[in-house]
Amino acid sequence: MTGMQMPSGVHALVRRTHEERVLRALQENGAMSRGEIARVVGLSRTTLSEITGHLLQRGAIVVVDTDASKREGSGRPAARLALDPASAQFMGVDFGHRRVHVVVADASHEVMASGAARYDDTTPWQERTGLALGLVERLTAEADVHFGALQGIGIGVPGPYPAPEGSAPSRATPVGTVLRPAPEGVDVAFAERFDAPVIVDNNTRLAALAEAITGADSVADLVYVRLSDGVGGGLVVGGHLVTGSSGLAGELGHVTVEPAGRPCRCGKRGCLETVASVPAILAACWEFGLPLENLRDLADAVSRAHPVVDRVLREAAAALGRVVGAATMTLNPAKVVIGGEITQLAPVIVEQVAATLAADLFPTASAGPAVEAARLSDDDGAIGALAAVFHNSPLLARYPETTDVTAGPGTDDPTIEGAVHVRP
Template identity: 45%
Template sequence: MSKQADSALAQMRRTHEERILSLLRKQGALSRRELGVQSGLSRTTLHDIISGLAASGTVVSTAQDSAPRGRGRPAESVTLNPAAGQAVGIDFARQHVHVAIVNVAHEIIGSADEAHPADLPWPRRAELAERLIARLTESAVTMGSLTGIGVGVVGPGTGHEETARRIEAVKLHLRTRFGVPVLVDNNTRLAALGESVWGSAEGHQNVVYLRLSHGVGGGLILGGSLHRGAHGISGEFGHITVDPDGPDCLCGGRGCLETVASVNAVTTAYQEAGGRPGGFPALLAAVEDGEPQARELLARVGALTGQVLAGVCNVVGPQLVVIGGELAHFGDAFLHPVEAGLRAHAMPAALHDLRVRAATLGDAGAALGAIALVLHESPLLARYPTEPVPEERACS
């Protein structure tokens, strides 16, 4: 066979290998039958490609314990070798640092978080992230196989240029410390991505995600893709006005949803109404105890939140609304008023088959979304920029 023919065959084999690897990166473990259907390769070619990838240690096969079995060998799944690489996600929230680690087989290895004062300097936040990574890697991960780090930061606000410089310094610090690429994006948008890859929105093509924490923001999955906006500004639901005569907001507006539905806002409202001392944990306990005053507060806040979501749903027509952040910890005491407010204000057509549910990834959601960003292999990122936040537009 000529060298030219050999080269063509080698190129065809590499194309087939990349087709299989791409499917496994995007979807995790798949059976050989699923790989055959989705790749379009013949059984003989597929067997040859998988055998070669397995021999090189790139993929591994595992028995599907839950699959129906007939006579002969048990059904098998093929997945990327978990030892082939890991990615780290860091969420620099307003008062917490969250870290998560995932391997290339889409298995969550571990997560950790630690609270800090809201005014903690950025170098100290980076040091805290390093300590959390070290805590996880001591028992779970070989850092020599680290492929990248994704970082989530809170959305646009005051001190834009100065904060952008600080974030760039943190990126440089992490890149120098670990020797891998570092990508930065809005953390609520990354939380939406995390829930769509690993959490309660998995498999849905049109999702509105709202996180109610110390800040209020969200993310949009539209037509199976994460939506970023023309200038990286999307999902800022916390800055939709709910009360024109309400308090001033950090964004420069008045009566934004964030002034009503953030952790600090609901805690302050509860205290001003004569509630128990003890901050947010006290409010959680009061709701669990069925205290009327606490539940009435949640009903009011939930109704306003639902009103904002109704406007969003009228515009984008999602299949699913996911509520995350600390306010989701109230469960049905909060989610039911949110859904009632949504249904009272949305167009009937926008409510068709629409469901509202709580996020399932908790505090690790944005960190996991940051990992998906680094891997850049989810179908949700097919049309997403490879460098989401240019230096001049980094979030605060």
């Protein structure tokens, strides 16, 4: 590939490295055209064609379709490549307060099976875990899911997810992934049941990752806020989820917006959550004489353009905009995403956040971040968990080995994996 004289072992290693970058890009992004792959991995089209040729020949990747349906311009549709769908499976699990969602996808990111099971919000973790495992059993029976191929499991759990001081890493900890103990050993239960590495994180944070990396306009820097019973958030910085020094990064709901405001369940006063959570918004409507019981009532009032609901939503969104504005001055994200069912019902929220944000930004940041409603719904938490696995699983260990005859001694030995993937 270069004009240099290289021993065959080196040559093979360089190619293996290129192959791994291509496989990793496909694992993280799902199906991509050669042009997209070349851009993401930083290889020339010529080198890339050589690499994908070998991978296709070995069956490590396959042509899944063309990009004809996504294309806006003219020109010949490009083939889209993906990891061999049958080569690996990934599971995402999202524990909410009252239900668990499970989704299983193949290596090309196609969802093979998904389902949900309900429980009370008082149900203990051990029982929730049992319900989730039972749900997986049912899904297995319905779809062509064979868990021997599971390369990783992502699990989202509610609420702030700090790492308790001095807690030991889970038995399921693969080298190089950030894992912390899940509530009541849910991580260990899944790892033992499926013999696969498990990643656990706050489900709002996982949603932030999913919003950042899914879709054609994926971004490396994103601020995510979700309005629901509380106000949660998640940050993606430089393409990575931010957890913070003790697992509390992204808790935008507890930034103070009114120093002398209402008491918050966290013990402080005037947190963003006391003005912008769904219960806070409903309560404010009552105060102004508009009795709303729930989100359906609120949606009705919005559709009738009731002045009270408009005013309350604008005030809540302005407070949210100020908090997001400070986070934007701090992190300079490319995108701000507001999630939660209420955001879908009341477009004024995103509008007002964008307006407040624009007023609060450093004027030289001429473009400013895009402000958008979340693409994924609250019920898509398992997709977020899946995104974390696609991005973090210890990857490709089960891929067809390089069998190229130019390989020097040892370069196709799987034990080399730990040596080659240096993560300082």
